[in-house]
Amino acid sequence: MEDKIKFIKTFNPVMGCDIGCSYCYARKINQRFKHIPDFSIPTFMEYRLPQLYKDKPRLMLITSMSDFSSWCKNSWCDKIFKALKDNPQHQYIVLTKRPEQCQFSTDLDNVWMGVTVTSKNEVQRIYDMKKNIKAKHYHITFEPLFEDVGELNLTNIDWIVIGAETGNRRGKIKPKKEWIQNIVNQARDKNIPVCMKMSLFDIVGEEFKQDMPKEFLEIIDN
Ligand code: SF4
Numbered sequence: 001m002e003d004k005i006k007f008i009k010t011f012n013p014v015m016g017c018d019i020g021c022s023y024c025y026a027r028k029i030n031q032r033f034k035h036i037p038d039f040s041i042p043t044f045m046e047y048r049l050p051q052l053y054k055d056k057p058r059l060m061l062i063t064s065m066s067d068f069s070s071w072c073k074n075s076w077c078d079k080i081f082k083a084l085k086d087n088p089q090h091q092y093i094v095l096t097k098r099p100e101q102c103q104f105s106t107d108l109d110n111v112w113m114g115v116t117v118t119s120k121n122e123v124q125r126i127y128d129m130k131k132n133i134k135a136k137h138y139h140i141t142f143e144p145l146f147e148d149v150g151e152l153n154l155t156n157i158d159w160i161v162i163g164a165e166t167g168n169r170r171g172k173i174k175p176k177k178e179w180i181q182n183i184v185n186q187a188r189d190k191n192i193p194v195c196m197k198m199s200l201f202d203i204v205g206e207e208f209k210q211d212m213p214k215e216f217l218e219i220i221d222n
Helices: 025-033 050-054 076-086 124-132 177-189 198-207 214-220
Strands: 008-010 059-061 091-096 111-116 137-142 159-162 194-196
Touching: 050 076, 059 214, 091 214, 111 124, 124 137, 159 177, 177 194, 177 198, 194 198
Parallel strands: 008 059, 059 091, 091 111, 111 137, 137 159, 159 194
Antiparallel strands: none
16 A cells, blocks of 8 residues: 655755654754754744745645744744745645644645644644634644544544654553544544554554545645
């Protein structure tokens, strides 16, 4: 089976994040490759923007080394969104863990604003995203999934990603099948595509799925 996640490329116009999650792989990558001297200071990599104008259509995660909440407080956010607007051939996936700190609006059709939810006490982020960030598309990433997240309000959510923690962190949590099934059942009721990361393959068995919005499939299938 082909892993559809591999079609999501990373493009990082910002490096660095001050949230400090214990499981942060971006910080480790920065420690290794020394992209920026201090990972806790979000840094605008303006020189990367021209790459968007050269690339063929791609599906891009543009916050794999940062959090959107630090972008929207900075003047450089306008420059980034101008580049996104200039390049409608791509689909852009954006994530934040602090939607309560965001005040942002975009009418771009190819921007997918999302929140990360790892546990029940973070479900509020879904509400905060829809309240504070106005966008054409919303998504939720349940990764790493640490517990059953309970009942969700999935109104206006267009895509859901679920994954387990990777790496060898001490105390690493393996999601239970019923936690995953709970999210899948609620998504099914609203016809929301659900994409599982390969980290769930052994947990869910035959119920493994990697559904994508049609806008993403148009890029993947070409
Ligand atoms: S929000 Fe993302 S980039 Fe920031 S510390 Fe957490 S995992 Fe790392």
